[in-house]
Amino acid sequence: MEDYARAVLTLDDAQLELFVRDWVSNKLGAYVEVCRFSGAKDLGRDVVGFLTESKHEGDWENYQCKQYAKRLPTDTAICELGKILYYSWKGDFTPPSKYFFVAPKGLNRNLETLIFNPSKLKSAVVDEWDKYCRYKIIENGDIPLSDELRLVLERFNYSSVTRIALEDMLSDPAAKKVLFKYFGADPGMSPRGIVPPAILDSESEYIRQLVGVYAEKESVIINNHEELDAFPQCKKNLTLQRERFFDADAFKRYYRDNTDAEVIDGFEEDIYHGVVDVFETVHPNGMDKVQSVMTQAAAIQTSGATAKYARVPVKQGICHHFVNDGKFKWIS
Known part of the structure; x- marks a missing residue:
């Protein structure tokens, strides 16, 4: 100071x-x-x-x-x-x-x-x-x-x-x-995301698509996330993906509030270009696509003011934001 x-x-x-x-x-x-x-x-x-x-x-x-x-x-x-x-x-x-x-x-x-x-x-x-x-x-x-x-x-x-x-x-x-x-002050580390117990409207699209991925994996019809109680591994995976989504959400809000808008725009651009080739590769199923993109996102080295604070869950969670925004689809 x-x-x-x-x-x-x-x-x-x-x-x-x-x-x-x-x-x-x-x-x-x-x-x-x-x-x-x-x-x-x-x-x-x-x-x-x-x-x-x-x-x-x-x-x-x-x-x-x-x-x-x-x-x-x-x-x-x-x-x-x-x-x-x-x-x-x-x-x-x-x-x-x-x-x-x-x-x-x-x-x-x-x-x-x-x-x-x-x-x-x-x-x-x-x-x-x-x-x-x-x-x-x-x-x-x-x-x-x-x-x-x-x-x-x-x-x-x-x-x-x-x-x-x-x-x-x-x-x-x-x-x-x-x-x-x-x-050019260092904005510091963002707080971790807080996952609400109930699914919010703001996350409904990527949740809907993940439910489709789980249904394909289990070869059954799953109408919504509430039916995942019958599939413990899928429910556990959904919990993990929601943690990533809300970590990314908290990250974006913190740096939009404490830096210029271009900082988060540049961060998202780094993640997008880092995973898009893996995303567009033909995958045997939706679960393989999700896991491959998550693995790739974790390995990306971002640039700019957020580089040293971009934790793995944040980089992975941004991919779910891309799904929410219509840039990606986990399953058609």
Whole structure:
């Protein structure tokens, strides 16, 4: 993590905003939409997470990104907070429900004291408006503290202002995908799959075809997987194949969530090209085809970020995903 902390410190202002935008976007379920505002018309916003479809007319949270060579100074932070409250008073948006300072170098001691004491932060914004905000929000401008503006400043919930430490951001699971995108971070090993007791609709096609393979092997009619109780070896084999299927399913979901989509696409392409010739070979029966493909899949050396984490059951389980997707058929 320390290496990535140093890497984040090398980002410039725009890159930091993009990094934070991607990180916030990965916070699954937290926001209905995430937007980055930049340039002279950002009105004090950097990265915004909207909590409702009402966007700026409803609840929203602001991530103020500051890439400084030193700790974020008090005057800069107070001015930024004052700016966003000023434009909320002007009617451009509602005040943010939460306000985060994202400063990789951290905050100076005085600013941290203010943030951890909301009443003191409020006093700094309201009582010292002329010092921090009046002449700095608009270049060559003057924004005196009118009674109406003072009311907006006093009503704001200053306990909603906080800072996000670099180590907290980088340890957030939502940061894994961003660290991979920007710095090629190792995504780590995926969790093993959990096999549900009941057959799911999402696995029905490869299960149906395996039942056909077992029926051919036993030279009997087997209408569905529930009839496999009469054939213990076939039932045992089905249990094994389901373990492989759900290991592959967990693998795919983990790397889609923590890397680029191209990583899993490339992994599946490696498996497909590694087994397709064996699959298309004429086999004496369906069971021989399944076993031959499973043996071949186990031996494939995949490439890319997942290579060292692609366990044998995962590579074998991907073949069942191919059946589910219509690329392969275990039996016609």
